[in-house]
Amino acid sequence: MAVVPAAGARVVAAWRPSHAGEPRFLAYSITKTCIAVVILGLRAEGRLSLDDPLARWYPDVPGARRISLRQMLRHTSGLRDYGGLGAYQEAVRRTSSSPWTHETFARQTVERGLSFEPDEGWAYSNIGYMFLRSIAERVADASLARLVEERIATPLALRRTAVVESMADMADLAPAPTSEITDDGSVVDTRAHYHPGWVSHGVVASTPSEIARCYDGLFGGRLVSLEAVAEMRELVPIGVPSAPWSEPSYGLGLMGDPASPSGPIWGHEGGGPGYGASAFHAPALGGVTACAMVAGPATAPREAGDLVRTVLAACPTGAA
Numbered sequence: 001m002a003v004v005p006a007a008g009a010r011v012v013a014a015w016r017p018s019h020a021g022e023p024r025f026l027a028y029s030i031t032k033t034c035i036a037v038v039i040l041g042l043r044a045e046g047r048l049s050l051d052d053p054l055a056r057w058y059p060d061v062p063g064a065r066r067i068s069l070r071q072m073l074r075h076t077s078g079l080r081d082y083g084g085l086g087a088y089q090e091a092v093r094r095t096s097s098s099p100w101t102h103e104t105f106a107r108q109t110v111e112r113g114l115s116f117e118p119d120e121g122w123a124y125s126n127i128g129y130m131f132l133r134s135i136a137e138r139v140a141d142a143s144l145a146r147l148v149e150e151r152i153a154t155p156l157a158l159r160r161t162a163v164v165e166s167m168a169d170m171a172d173l174a175p176a177p178t179s180e181i182t183d184d185g186s187v188v189d190t191r192a193h194y195h196p197g198w199v200s201h202g203v204v205a206s207t208p209s210e211i212a213r214c215y216d217g218l219f220g221g222r223l224v225s226l227e228a229v230a231e232m233r234e235l236v237p238i239g240v241p242s243a244p245w246s247e248p249s250y251g252l253g254l255m256g257d258p259a260s261p262s263g264p265i266w267g268h269e270g271g272g273p274g275y276g277a278s279a280f281h282a283p284a285l286g287g288v289t290a291c292a293m294v295a296g297p298a299t300a301p302r303e304a305g306d307l308v309r310t311v312l313a314a315c316p317t318g319a320a
Helices: 028-044 070-075 088-096 102-112 126-138 145-155 207-218 226-232 299-314
Strands: 002-004 161-166 203-206 255-256 265-273 274-283 290-293
Touching: 002 207, 028 070, 028 126, 028 145, 028 203, 028 207, 028 226, 028 265, 028 274, 070 126, 102 126, 126 145, 145 161, 203 207, 207 274, 207 290, 265 299, 274 299, 290 299
Parallel strands: none
Antiparallel strands: 002 290, 161 203, 255 265, 265 274, 274 290
């Protein structure tokens, strides 16, 4: 667990079990915020527009001429996802160390057509972010790993934040026993059996302190302009209120709740085999940014979110 009390303030961190240094975890879908930052940075350089159609890079994707980068960032594109597909879940269990290729992810999803017309619904789509990652890499002629390093990690001096691209890259992460990736329900260490390529858009590994600093830096205008941050924070409602969400909403690479008990909050959560993560920024609490990362149980994503909300609830309004 890590908390940044206000922009530029010293990070307060604690973790269990304690050992020599703060552990690293897979951040899973917090990576979507990183991809959004990269895309907005490329826009600021005049290399693409959020209104560009997907067809500019992928003309053969069904409906690509009607889908914009902005819609993919907000999950309003209608592109399908793979998370609930039986074929995907079975493949992860049977070949957890050998991920699908980009082409297989696309074949299992986009070739089935759109689930709704762009901007006529909302549905979480990792595939949309897979395309955004690929577009960023093509436009910048650089890997996502390099783009995150140059545009996020280096400017904020985040020395332990990086895109992991192989199982070897995961060796120094916190141990994460899981039964989610085995065909027989046996418990294994995620680090030694799960290839990060199963996250189609790529996945960042980091510490709670550095993720908290990442969001603090973002909302402080140190990664993209404050005008771009304001655009990221423009939310669309995504569903019926359900605890712990008062008004579940989504912006450009950001989850949000404009009516949370802590005031409007923006950030992201992530979860997958072995790890869960949650990080949110609360302007009404003096700009507090809190991040929690949990390793091990299948309930890790929920536990991380609960920890963040508990910390925010304990902060007095206007706290610095």
